[in-house]
Amino acid sequence: MRYAPDQKAETRTRLVREAAARMRALGPDGIGVADLMRGIGLTHGGFYAHFRSKDDLIAQAVGQMFTESRARFDRVPEQREGADRLALFVTRYLSGEHRDRPDRGCPLTSITADITRQGEDARAAFDAGVAALTGRIDAMLPQSDPALAASLINEMAGAVALSRAVSDRAASDQILAATRDAIRRRAGLPDETCPEPCKETP
Amino acid sequence: MRYAPDQKAETRTRLVREAAARMRALGPDGIGVADLMRGIGLTHGGFYAHFRSKDDLIAQAVGQMFTESRARFDRVPEQREGADRLALFVTRYLSGEHRDRPDRGCPLTSITADITRQGEDARAAFDAGVAALTGRIDAMLPQSDPALAASLINEMAGAVALSRAVSDRAASDQILAATRDAIRRRAGLPDETCPEPCKETP
DNA sequence: TGTACATCAGTGAACGCGCGTTCACTGATGTAC
DNA sequence: TGTACATCAGTGAACGCGCGTTCACTGATGTAC
Numbered sequence A, B: 001m002r003y004a005p006d007q008k009a010e011t012r013t014r015l016v017r018e019a020a021a022r023m024r025a026l027g028p029d030g031i032g033v034a035d036l037m038r039g040i041g042l043t044h045g046g047f048y049a050h051f052r053s054k055d056d057l058i059a060q061a062v063g064q065m066f067t068e069s070r071a072r073f074d075r076v077p078e079q080r081e082g083a084d085r086l087a088l089f090v091t092r093y094l095s096g097e098h099r100d101r102p103d104r105g106c107p108l109t110s111i112t113a114d115i116t117r118q119g120e121d122a123r124a125a126f127d128a129g130v131a132a133l134t135g136r137i138d139a140m141l142p143q144s145d146p147a148l149a150a151s152l153i154n155e156m157a158g159a160v161a162l163s164r165a166v167s168d169r170a171a172s173d174q175i176l177a178a179t180r181d182a183i184r185r186r187a188g189l190p191d192e193t194c195p196e197p198c199k200e201t202p
Numbered sequence C, D: 001t002g003t004a005c006a007t008c009a010g011t012g013a014a015c016g017c018g019c020g021t022t023c024a025c026t027g028a029t030g031t032a033c
Helices: A007-026 A033-039 A044-049 A054-074 A083-093 A096-100 A120-140 A146-165 A169-186 B007-026 B033-039 B044-049 B054-074 B083-093 B096-100 B120-140 B146-165 B169-187
Strands: none
Touching (some): A007 A044, A007 A054, A033 A044, A054 A120, A083 A096, A083 A120, A083 A146, A096 A146, A096 A169, A120 B146, A146 A169, A146 B120, A146 B169, A169 B146, B007 B033, B007 B044, B007 B054, B054 B083, B054 B120, B083 B096, B083 B146, B096 B146, B120 B146
16 A cells, blocks of 8 residues: 555654553563554564664653643643642542553653663653643642642652552552642642542542 | 581572662663672572572562661661651651662662562562551651651652652752752751761762 | 556564573582491 | 482573564555656
8 A cells, every 4th residue: 555645654653652651551661662563553673664763762752751641630621720720730640540540640650760771862851841840830839839849749759659559459549648638738729629520540 | 519507598688689789770670580690699590499480589679678778767876766866867868879879779769660560479568668668757757647657758759769860960959959858847847957967979 | 548667654584682491410518327 | 437329509501482673575556758
């Protein structure tokens, strides 16, 4: 078959998305080139028409992860703002759904430790993502406080990561609930009243 | 040569220690059986006289990591207690030295995301370690508050992990400093006055 | 209109390598007689 | 006292396997003449 004019670009996009999802769930070492290509219905040989190396793909995927994470956690009904937006973010971030679906989760909860061992490009993408995320949280605070914003995201990311690692479900739920309380208190938000229908676990 | 009566037990101990150090720095997938054996001056073939499998070793090493971490961060001059002990712990935990030496660091800063993908034994060892650590922090609080203790360790572990991932040294230092402030405030400790000589980076 | 050729995303066999694991063996020393 | 054998932590060759990467090829369609 002859290919549609933007077929190659489209395949590349699908690859980066698939890689981002797998990396969140399995880490950079957990994705294999052949597996990945099979995942989007192709064979492994074509990979190097799209990326210089697996490292190159990883760097692209790190950027993608932050983009998707932003779309998932920061998207809000337009009329909301300030504290209301932050409350929504916190509820979503510290939810059972976020814990149970690492493949769609925030990169800070899954690949932070791995980034240390990645190449320069992946690290740069990670740096940019962290800075942007911290900035957006700062903007949702009652008054700008970059150190507080950084501190809040550290705790939230740490809590979600730990809630996944802990085997006991009740203990895991408890970590998330306690962290929601702590974050709300620290950010000066009202106590737990769901700002929108809370579906904890799907 | 004939072997000393406790030689085998000693070799096993050395292996578990070496594995713990490597796992912290490289993750469970980052250590290879042959490399590890070479690291303590032996050849790979002898490994299976000590462990049923690599997974078995990993589970042992997880326990070891928590034991060492406790010795490193919780050891205090005996006269100290309460808030004073906690201040010491926080200073050590959120230090440049902890960031720069992951091979001697707290497992919560390095293997949390990996534990999700490990076997039952490793997860059980991790669970026990987390519970014990949280309990010790709780005991250092002015008054017991298990949820606060968990919240504090989440933020501290998240911050150290992130301080390692960030490329820019100044930004990394800033994460640690800001988190020390945040934790001290949250735990009701006095402001930054070094409770003992602070050697930040070696 | 028909023929020859160019294009190019994707194919699949093959590569060298390191992994976890197995197993027959080594060799120094203790024990039995 | 000397000889034969048991012990056992560690050795090193070998295994099957999956990895990242390379490369000659496919085959449907567009273009040139």
